[in-house]
Amino acid sequence: MYRLLFLQFLRSRAVLASLVLILLLGVISIGIGHQFLSQKKAAIEQVESHQKSHIERNVALHKDDLGLLMYYVQFAFVNSTTHLAGLSIGQSDLNPNVQRITIKNLEGQRYDTDLVNPMNLQSGNLDLSFVLIYLFPLLIIVFTFNLLSEETETGTWRLVSVQTSSKSKYLLTKLSVRVLLIYAVLGVLFTVAKIVLAIPLDLNFMMVVLLSFLYVAFWFALCFFVINYKKNSGFNALLLLSIWLVLLILLPAGINAYLTNKYPVPEALSTMISQRDGYHTKWDTDKKETLQKFYDHYPQFQEFGYPIEGFNWTWYYAMQQMGDDDSAKDTKALRKKMGERETASKQLSAFLPNMHLQLAFNELAGTSLNQHLSFLDATGDFHEELRLFFYPLIFKEESGDSVDWTKFVPKYSDDGKDDKTQLRFMWPLLIATFIMFLGCIIIGRKLH
Numbered sequence: 001m002y003r004l005l006f007l008q009f010l011r012s013r014a015v016l017a018s019l020v021l022i023l024l025l026g027v028i029s030i031g032i033g034h035q036f037l038s039q040k041k042a043a044i045e046q047v048e049s050h051q052k053s054h055i056e057r058n059v060a061l062h063k064d065d066l067g068l069l070m071y072y073v074q075f076a077f078v079n080s081t082t083h084l085a086g087l088s089i090g091q092s093d094l095n096p097n098v099q100r101i102t103i104k105n106l107e108g109q110r111y112d113t114d115l116v117n118p119m120n121l122q123s124g125n126l127d128l129s130f131v132l133i134y135l136f137p138l139l140i141i142v143f144t145f146n147l148l149s150e151e152t153e154t155g156t157w158r159l160v161s162v163q164t165s166s167k168s169k170y171l172l173t174k175l176s177v178r179v180l181l182i183y184a185v186l187g188v189l190f191t192v193a194k195i196v197l198a199i200p201l202d203l204n205f206m207m208v209v210l211l212s213f214l215y216v217a218f219w220f221a222l223c224f225f226v227i228n229y230k231k232n233s234g235f236n237a238l239l240l241l242s243i244w245l246v247l248l249i250l251l252p253a254g255i256n257a258y259l260t261n262k263y264p265v266p267e268a269l270s271t272m273i274s275q276r277d278g279y280h281t282k283w284d285t286d287k288k289e290t291l292q293k294f295y296d297h298y299p300q301f302q303e304f305g306y307p308i309e310g311f312n313w314t315w316y317y318a319m320q321q322m323g324d325d326d327s328a329k330d331t332k333a334l335r336k337k338m339g340e341r342e343t344a345s346k347q348l349s350a351f352l353p354n355m356h357l358q359l360a361f362n363e364l365a366g367t368s369l370n371q372h373l374s375f376l377d378a379t380g381d382f383h384e385e386l387r388l389f390f391y392p393l394i395f396k397e398e399s400g401d402s403v404d405w406t407k408f409v410p411k412y413s414d415d416g417k418d419d420k421t422q423l424r425f426m427w428p429l430l431i432a433t434f435i436m437f438l439g440c441i442i443i444g445r446k447l448h
Contacts, residue, residue, distance in 0.1 A: 006177050015143070019185060022131070022139050026189040029128045030196050033086030036125065037197060040081045040097055047076045047098050048410050055405050063400030067313030070390055074100040076410035077382045079375040082366045084204060086197040088129040088358070090367025098410075099379050103390055105323035106383045107331060110376055128193060129361045132212055133354050134248055136182070137219045141240045143178040144223040146233040147171065153233065171224075179220055186212060204364045207422055214429040215357050221436030228443040248354050255348050255355070263341045265334055287315050294318035297325060304395040314395050321387075335373065342369045350428040360425040378413045 009015060055073055062069040079097040101109055146153075148171060190209055199205050222243065227236055287308040295302040298321075304314055324331075349355035362368040393402060 002173060002177075005174055009174075009177050009181075018139055018142055019181065022135060022185055023188065025126070025135060026128060026131050026185070027192060029126045029131045030086070030189070030193045032125055033089065033127050033193070034196050036089055036093070036127075037081060037083065037086045040085075040092075043098060044078055044080070044410075047078065047100075051076050051408070051410055055408060059400045059405060066390070066398050066400050066402075067316070067394045069400050070103050070394060072102070074102050075382075075386060075408060076100055077379050077413060078410050079372075079413045082204075083197050083199040084208065084365035085367050086199075087127060087193055087208065088361035088365040088367060089125045089127045090362035090365060091369055091372060092367040093125055095372045095375075097375075101379065101383050101386065103317070103320075103383070103386050105320045106380060107324055107327050110379055110383075128189065129358060131189075132186075132215065133357055136186070136216060137244055137248070137354075140178070140182060140216070140219045140223055141237070141244065143182070144175065144220065144227060145236040145240055146227075147174055147178075147224075148227045148230060149233040149236055152230070175220065175224060179216075182216055182220075183213065186216060204422075207425065208361060208364055211357055211360055211425055211429060214426065214433055215353055218353050218429060218433040218436060221433055221440055225436055225439045225443060228440060247352060251352055252355055255345070255352075259341050259344055259348075263337050263344070265337045290318050290322060291315060293325065294321050297321060298391070301391060301395065313397075317391065317394065335377075338369065338373055342373075353429055353432050356425075356428045360422070364422060364425070375413050382411060382413075 051074075058069055058072050062072065077099045079099075081092065081097055085092055099110070190212070193199060194201070194205070223240060226240055226243075231239075288306050291306050291308075291314070294317075307314055345355075346359055349359050359368065363371070390403075
């Protein structure tokens with residue numbers, strides 16, 4: 001009987017067309033992910049070759065004045081992209097993975113981003129996570145909405161009731177045909193993704209696969225729960241599509257609006273204004289006062305005194321530091337607000353499998369907001385290292401030849417993208433799927 005049910009289901013051209021379409025979209029999404037990774041890799045390779053020539057060119061021009069030289073020289077700080085990012089691009093299409101930092105005021109540089117076509121950002125990327133989260137549920141709905149109602153509407157349900165020992169077992173057998181097909185398609189797409197994107201068979205990738213299978217199981221359980229109410233096909237399709245719309249569109253949009261209102265970030269503007277005013281107003285401020293504030297921040301440099309006659313680099317870089325110091329309060333507030341938004345998003349997403357899966361994918365792929373904030377924090381630490389190295393040389397009026405420039409190669413951020421199994425990602429999906437299966441068992445008794 002199982003073979004006959006399988007052949008009967010595949011006989012439909014609509015079924016075959018749906019399977020081919022989802023496979024095609026999945027392959028296209030993998031291709032988009034491959035293109036995204038290639039662009040990031042090319043950008044990093046260009047940075048590595050560019051930094052060396054950039055430093056050599058500026059040293060040749062300004063080696064006699066290290067203060068002027070450090071005004072121009074940029075140092076690359078790289079947030080390396082994992083291969084899993086090709087499956088879940090997340091926010092990495094908006095946030096740059098390479099920061100080019102000078103030792104001037106940090107806040108004017110830290111939030112710089114790449115030039116990106118706003119139309120592309122508006123439409124987003126068709127990565128595999130989008131296909132899985134948004135399109136697979138629609139395919140499951142199409143395959144299951146008439147699982148039972150088709151039998152009753154064609155008049156074969158009574159015949160089935162007489163010939164089978166268990167009506168529930170018969171329905172589960174029909175459902176298993178669809179489950180196997182969907183899982184086969186999912187397995188094919190992940191196999192193609194692993195090969196095309198060169199994803200290592202590590203624990204993070206296995207967790208992505210496991211979460212995907214759990215997400216599909218949740219939607220099958222949800223659909224089976226609805227069809228067990230023995231309504232007609234039209235009602236089932238309308239109800240399931242309404243659930244899809246609420247879960248994947250309305251509730252995430254509502255949660256985003258709620259978080260935006262609950263955690264507003266006026267500090268984003270005030271940080272920019274504070275750092276600019278903190279620097280520019282120092283041109284008209286008493287030099288000794290500026291230097292004193294600088295030495296309050298870096299008491300180890302107080303030995304360089306208070307040169308206030310004419311222009312000097314000690315005073316100039318003290319002004320640059322004041323821009324960061326004056327905006328420090330707003331910077332911390334902005335960082336805190338963004339962290340609170342992400343934390344609240346994760347807490348609320350525990351009740352929405354689709355949101356939870358997207359956030360879990362982003363974190364496993366290293367493309368989440370938290371990981372970008374960690375990269376910005378690491379950028380600040382990298383910037384501070386540069387300042388502490390070059391400030392004494394500049395204040396001593398050393399030349400550019402006193403620095404071993406060969407050791408200044410692009411530095412990579414260690415942002416904690418490791419291979420630890422994130423078991424905590426499983427629990428919301430496991431609980432949601434268990435609840436739906438429990439509901440199916442309870443409502444399924446009506447079939448007897």
